[in-house]
Amino acid sequence: MNAGPARLPQSHVTLEYCRELGVELQVFTNQNANAYIYHESSAALAGKPMRWRTAKADVYGYISELLAKATDQGALDARLTAQDKERLIAFLQSFGAIKGKADGYAYTGTDRRGYSVEPGAAFDDGTVLGPVPTLSDVIASGVGQRFAFEFGYDQAMLMFQPVGGMDAIPYALAKAIGQNRITYGAKALEVKDLPDGAEVTYKDAGGRTRTRRADFVVAAMPPMVMARLKHNLGTDITAALKYAVPTPVGKIGLEYRSRWWETDEHIYGGITPTDTDLATIWYPSYGHQGRRGTLIGYYHFGADAVAYSDLPHAQRLARAVSRGVKIHGDKYRTELDHSFSVAWHRTPHIEAGWVDWPSQTGPEYKLLNRPAGHVYFAGDWLSHVIAWQHGAFTSARKVVTDIHERVMAA
């Protein structure tokens, strides 16, 4: 099970398992209006972190202005009735906080951007954050490209995380199953299909090689790891297992002596996406207002993950902190206490964050979703919800059901 900020969508079957297993949950914050978007490579606004709320206000404001103008000028009359147009413009005025027809539906800013001086008592009516960047700059900044993330079916609020960390789930599963039924520290070396069962040879925690026989075997390892095991399931199985493409993934945890992102920047959880090699910075969704806290300093994939993982930890850290300072200032360095990084693709027995299939309709994927004699495969990689426990749970459930039906029919 993975570490770091990890989250469970409301609709995933994982939540049902958590309920059944008694895993305590807390809210996970996947989005936060006060977190930033940081784009340093776009000419406009370059290197200026922008709050999500400000980015949304400006993008929604300007697209509302543009669409209201085009609608009003009749540019969309082929698609819109007179009544559609009226209602659409009313929506855009609410959505974008734009001016009326007399002012050309102009977007000129809104308090949704945030304040440079908070409103308060008596005559403190607040100073809205300014100045508003131009339409051209807002479009060029690319901040709007970040918005779709939170519309994603698996990423939309609300989300959860187990109290104490994701491994609360496997611990609860092990308890429900009975720990005495599980052989820990066993490394499978060979899987053999037999005429009336299957056999696994493994090295136990003490280093002794053992063989165990069963009616069926479910191999729930990552496919590229399984592909290198000795087996008698055929070369087409090996080829199919190798067909899945592993994704390099890395994270770094940065433990701070203070929760400066909360006290100084009012960011309680959420994500700052960047166009640097950090990809994203994640703020913790628990321990709010506590004394210390741990950020995720990067959570990145592919080439970025490989580049960082090629470095020793101290250099990964230095590089990550140098990027973070540009967003959060010196405290990103000065308040730092401990750190820890993981490169999943360099982790033995895991060897990737997850895998991608070039095709999930081709013969390879089909083959692995059928039993190879008495040997079955399971894992999130055999699902349409890869990189989520929902995929792993539904795959496990499917295989268990398949075996059950096979035995009942025999």
Added chain:
Amino acid sequence: MNAGPARLPQSHVTLEYCRELGVELQVFTNQNANAYIYHESSAALAGKPMRWRTAKADVYGYISELLAKATDQGALDARLTAQDKERLIAFLQSFGAIKGKADGYAYTGTDRRGYSVEPGAAFDDGTVLGPVPTLSDVIASGVGQRFAFEFGYDQAMLMFQPVGGMDAIPYALAKAIGQNRITYGAKALEVKDLPDGAEVTYKDAGGRTRTRRADFVVAAMPPMVMARLKHNLGTDITAALKYAVPTPVGKIGLEYRSRWWETDEHIYGGITPTDTDLATIWYPSYGHQGRRGTLIGYYHFGADAVAYSDLPHAQRLARAVSRGVKIHGDKYRTELDHSFSVAWHRTPHIEAGWVDWPSQTGPEYKLLNRPAGHVYFAGDWLSHVIAWQHGAFTSARKVVTDIHERVMAA
């Protein structure tokens, strides 16, 4: 302090007081992709609750289609350069999940809408929720008019609530001040300004009338309640106090034997706005996956609040439940256990949810923000953040600072 779902924005000073006072906080969910929007009076989609995620996918999809079309056809060339246009269309493709130029940038649906059959293991690739309503119907439904709520400075995620309820804050304040310094159950009857101080006459908890004298008095009652107290502060003060317009507000709490909204509908917190007289239904932000739970069955203002508050509780309940059944089905009635309703405008000593000022720049508001001799006024109603504790805290701080400076200068 108010009851029911109540929330603290990240940026409000209230959070700082909570930290200082040691008030434990939990995340409050002000928005949720799985909650509904329910509009029964719009012809299109009438009476069909629509998930927020579905409403957003469709509205964002269609407005992206429209704006991409208009942009591509040159309708906005006066406002956009060639490069702006290219980047804007790239943004709209991500924002709206629309097709490419060859397909007229059409919006034809997206898995952001949600699924009627969840994706899962092996060949279960899920069935995206359909059918997609027409552009005209989506616009006519008015669902998009709900989106701006969560862009509001005070309403954007992330939000908090004190564990145990809002009154954790006044309890913590009382403890910090020293409960022995507070006279509970005392009803002020008269406030008198004196040449060298001020005097309050009140009825104590035992029904005895007493008078107490001090260098200064801070009156922190609602303005329309204060306006009826006996005082010697002048008729202009009374008139100014009466100038604030009280807002009727009502809520009903519905306690259920099960958390069907979580188990059956995957709604963990958030709000369902409606165009019925309920205004909104709120799902609880805590106790997730527990056995029982309490919904807010309405949270409404103005005429709706008055209409319900004119009824006895049993009739308020029956009316609220009959509306809720249309959104959530029979379990909204059958799972109900207990209920409780509050009409703030009928609550003695409070007499409103909050007040509005016809003007905060006129003489009335100005007058009350100055001391009347040795008598000061304080409350959220003397701030630019009315109906939030931030307003009350900043107003209190301002008055205390004013008195401090006056005494220091004397």
